[in-house]
Amino acid sequence: MAGQDCLAANEWICGEFVRTRSQELVDASVEHLWITAASVAAGVLLALPLALLARRWRAAATPVLGVTTVLYTIPSLALFSLLVPVFGISASVVVTGLTLYSLTILVRNFLAGLDAVPEDAREAARGMGYGPIRLLWEVELPLAMPAVMAGVRIATVATVSLTTVGSIIGYGGLGNLIKEGMQSFFKAEVLTASVICVVFALVADLLLLGVQRLLTPWARAAKAAG
Amino acid sequence: MSKALRTATALAAVAVLSAGLAACGGDSLEKSGGGGSSQAGGGKGSLTVGSAGFTESTVLAQLYSQLLTDAGYKTTIKTVDNRELYEPALEKGQIDVVPEYAATLAEFLNAKVNGKDAAPVASSDVDATVTALTELAGPLGLKVLPAGEAVDQNAFAVTKEFAEKNDLKTLSDLGKSKIKVKLAAGEECSIRPFCSPGLKKIYGIDVTSVDAKGVGTVQAKQAVKDGTDQLVLTTTTDATLDQFGLVLLEDDKGLQNADNLLPVVNAKEAGGADVAAALDKLTQVLTTADLAGLNKQVDSERKKPEDVAADYLKSKGLLKG
Numbered sequence: 001m002a003g004q005d006c007l008a009a010n011e012w013i014c015g016e017f018v019r020t021r022s023q024e025l026v027d028a029s030v031e032h033l034w035i036t037a038a039s040v041a042a043g044v045l046l047a048l049p050l051a052l053l054a055r056r057w058r059a060a061a062t063p064v065l066g067v068t069t070v071l072y073t074i075p076s077l078a079l080f081s082l083l084v085p086v087f088g089i090s091a092s093v094v095v096t097g098l099t100l101y102s103l104t105i106l107v108r109n110f111l112a113g114l115d116a117v118p119e120d121a122r123e124a125a126r127g128m129g130y131g132p133i134r135l136l137w138e139v140e141l142p143l144a145m146p147a148v149m150a151g152v153r154i155a156t157v158a159t160v161s162l163t164t165v166g167s168i169i170g171y172g173g174l175g176n177l178i179k180e181g182m183q184s185f186f187k188a189e190v191l192t193a194s195v196i197c198v199v200f201a202l203v204a205d206l207l208l209l210g211v212q213r214l215l216t217p218w219a220r221a222a223k224a225a226g
Numbered sequence: 227m228s229k230a231l232r233t234a235t236a237l238a239a240v241a242v243l244s245a246g247l248a249a250c251g252g253d254s255l256e257k258s259g260g261g262g263s264s265q266a267g268g269g270k271g272s273l274t275v276g277s278a279g280f281t282e283s284t285v286l287a288q289l290y291s292q293l294l295t296d297a298g299y300k301t302t303i304k305t306v307d308n309r310e311l312y313e314p315a316l317e318k319g320q321i322d323v324v325p326e327y328a329a330t331l332a333e334f335l336n337a338k339v340n341g342k343d344a345a346p347v348a349s350s351d352v353d354a355t356v357t358a359l360t361e362l363a364g365p366l367g368l369k370v371l372p373a374g375e376a377v378d379q380n381a382f383a384v385t386k387e388f389a390e391k392n393d394l395k396t397l398s399d400l401g402k403s404k405i406k407v408k409l410a411a412g413e414e415c416s417i418r419p420f421c422s423p424g425l426k427k428i429y430g431i432d433v434t435s436v437d438a439k440g441v442g443t444v445q446a447k448q449a450v451k452d453g454t455d456q457l458v459l460t461t462t463t464d465a466t467l468d469q470f471g472l473v474l475l476e477d478d479k480g481l482q483n484a485d486n487l488l489p490v491v492n493a494k495e496a497g498g499a500d501v502a503a504a505l506d507k508l509t510q511v512l513t514t515a516d517l518a519g520l521n522k523q524v525d526s527e528r529k530k531p532e533d534v535a536a537d538y539l540k541s542k543g544l545l546k547g
Contacts (some may be wrong), residue, residue, distance in 0.1 A: 007528035020530070084311060088320045089304055170279075170305035180305075184281050184525050 007188070014188035021189070024177065029196060031091075032173025035166065036159045036204075039095050043102030043155060050103070051110035052136075064107060072104040076165040084169060094166035101162060102155040109151025113144030146219065149212035153205055160201040174200075272300035273496055276312045276321035279305050281531070282378060282463060285520045286325035288535035289508055290489060294323070296545045297504035309334055317366050322496040323505070328352065328373050329483035331490065332359035335366070350480025356488065363490065369497045373488040374509035376517050380420055380441075380482050381462045382409075383472040385450060396478040400457075401429035410446035411459035413438040421459060424481045433457075447472060462514050465522030487512070507544050 006014040018025065050068070054061035074082075076097065083093040117140045125139045141148070164175025172179065174193040181189030213220065273294055277287035284305070291301040304321055306312035313334065315321045329348035332355055336347045339362055347358035352373055360370045382397060389395070392403050400407070415421035416436045425431040439446035442460035447470040449455040458472065467473065489505045491497060516538070523534045539545050 008526065010528070017528075081311065085314070088318065089306060089311070089315045090320075167305075168307040169311060176305065179279065179307075180284075183279060186528065188528075 010185065010187050012187045012191045014192075017188035017192060025192065025196070028174045028177050028193065029200075031171070032160070032163055032175075032197070032200065035091060035094055035098070035163050035171065035173055036156065036200075039098035039159050039163075040102055040152065040156050042095065042099040043106050043159075044152060046099065047103055047106035047110050047151075050107050051114060054107070054111055055114050061111070065111070068100075068103040068107050071100045076101070076162055077168060080165065080168055089169050091166075091171045093169060094163065094171045097166075098159050098162055102159055105155040105158065106151045109147050109154075110144070113147030113151075114140055116147060117143045142216070145212065145215050149208060149215065153208045153212075156204050156208060157201045160197065160204060164197065270298040270500065272302070273322040273501070274320065275301055275303050276316060276324040277303055277305045278309065278312065278324075279307055281521050281524050282517065283325060284531045285517075285524060285535055286487070288531050289512075289539065290323055290325060290505060292535055292539055293504045293508055293544065294501065296539075297500060299501075313338075316368060316490065316492055319367075319492045319495040321492070323489055323491045323501070326488055326490045327378060327485040328355045328359055328488055329379075329485045332356075332362060333483075335359065335362040339366075348483045350477070350482060350484055352484040352486050355484045356486075364493075367493050369491050369493040371489040371491065371502050371505055372509060373484075373486040374512055375486070376509075376512045376514050377484065377486045378461055378463045378514070378517065379477075379485040381460055381464075381474045381477065382425075383447075383450070383458050383460055383464075383467055383474045384456060385453075386471050386473050388456060389473050389475070394475060396476040397425070397429045397431065397481070398478050400475060401425075401431045404432060405456070406432045406434050407456040408435055408437055408454070409433050409457045409459065410437045410439045410449045410455040412441045415459060420481055420483070428479050428481050431457075463518040463521055465518035466526070487517070508539075511542050511544065 007016050007020075050064050054064040079097045079100070080093055083096055087093045087096065121139055121143060122135065125135050130139065164172050164178055166172035167175035167179040170176060174197045177189055177193035178197075180186070181193065275287045275291045275294070277283045287303050287305075291303050294301050304312075304315075306315065306321070309331075312321055312324060316324055332348040333346060336344050336358075347362070348355045356370065356373050363370050384394065384400075392399075392405060394400050394403065409415065409422060409425070411421060413436075415438075417423065422433050422436050425433055437446075437449060437455050439449055439455075442458070442464050444466075446455075446458050447460070447466070450458045450472060451470045460467070460474075462474065488509065491501060520534055520538060523529045524531050
């Protein structure tokens with residue numbers, strides 16, 4: 001009975017809310033995660049060729065970086081509204097918008113990482129007969145990995161929070177609950193959804209940190225040796 | 227070489243993981259669509275009901291959706307922030323049914339079709355407003371279903387004691403009584419024709435000042451209860467008036483536009499008689515007080531809109547199943 005009261009009393013923390021709305025919370029969380037994952041994955045797939053393009057032809061670097069940076073200055077509400085006529089009311093609007101935003105961070109970091117690969121390492125690899133693809137895959141990308149993964153981590157955390165804005169067309173994951181709660185002053189709904197959102201951001205960051213460790217075992221070895 | 231292998235393995239793992247997550251999401255979407263079908267059981271096709279996200283709209287979308295499910299359609303609900311976004315989707319058939327307000331939608335379409343400065347088509351007359359709306363909506367591919375009694379419009383309230391002492395039932399009574407009143411309302415009330423200027427001009431009410439406390443907020447209602455202000459601007463579906471000991475005064479000279487509730491559908495996707503008949507069952511029964519009660523269950527008692535809608539439909543015997 002006390003549980004029922006915290007709903008009517010509109011308390012910030014309410015176990016009864018979590019109990020009665022567990023299905024809604026799970027659905028929203030799942031939507032939130034797949035929108036975030038799809039956006040960052042698409043961002044990475046797009047950012048890599050863009051960064052390679054900018055590195056290969058320096059003339060392309062300025063426009064590529066310029067355009068991806070300007071994209072980030074478009075307010076998310078406006079960007080999503082502008083994409084609605086293209087995709088209709090669908091999750092593609094949100095995924096596309098978030099992918100465009102992630103490019104700002106990803107392209108810059110990928111390019112910085114590739115630029116930081118020592119010329120000596122490249123020379124040595126070429127001397128050993130590495131072709132351009134093998135050079136990229138086995139020498140440059142692994143050496144660029146710390147900057148690449150730093151970019152992916154920042155982009156992921158940013159995307160987790162930006163996904164909530166998708167609620168303007170009903171595809172905002174936990175943002176749908178946050179918005180609904182804000183409109184009817186439902187404190188438990190706003191707080192619970194927000195907390196889950198923050199937890200997702202933190203967990204995603206830690207998981208990616210783990211992936212980065214796996215991908216750069218030599219960094220730990222160097223630390224241990226030094 | 228082993229390093230490269232490890233890199234490749236980890237990258238592959240990330241790819242598989244994200245693909246898995248994406249697939250997982252896709253599944254869940256399909257499932258939610260399928261959930262509707264298992265309830266429906268029939269095979270009349272699927273309809274998308276739009277909701278504008280605020281409580282009343284969410285409850286109405288649930289009522290519509292459950293009635294249509296009962297009539298044999300698969301339904302899904304899409305929540306879209308505002309009319310600027312969902313109205314075009316309704317025209318295109320991405321959304322098939324939306325709960326709407328006659329006067330507000332009529333003016334929205336009027337501005338869209340005839341430009342921002344077009345002469346108003348909505349009035350306090352429901353029939354005239356719905357006729358105007360139907361004419362505007364038709365060429366856009368929208369079908370306007372009949373309006374009911376339930377209406378969500380601006381309304382003015384006073385305390386019960388104040389109403390009894392001065393024998394007030396309508397806004398005209400208040401005008402005749404020549405009582406000076408302070409009005410608790412939004413800041414813009416002093417310039418909006420439906421608000422303070424209209425009260426003075428149409429009803430001859432002596433509004434001494436507008437106390438900017440917001441439309442129908444707790445503070446505004448409390449101010450009237452405490453006697454700081456005498457009149458409060460709220461809406462007809464405000465279910466908390468009782469808690470503050472307030473009563474609405476009737477808008478007997480029709481200052482407010484007829485924002486009666488009606489379903490608006492995409493003519494091609496949901497223009498059939500079946501849909502109209504299913505939704506009309508609700509339109510015939512739903513009253514303004516019912517709507518206020520439903521809003522209250524969601525906003526004060528924090529029940530789920532879905533459950534509130536189901537209980538209402540059952541209590542009125544509107545479901546076959």
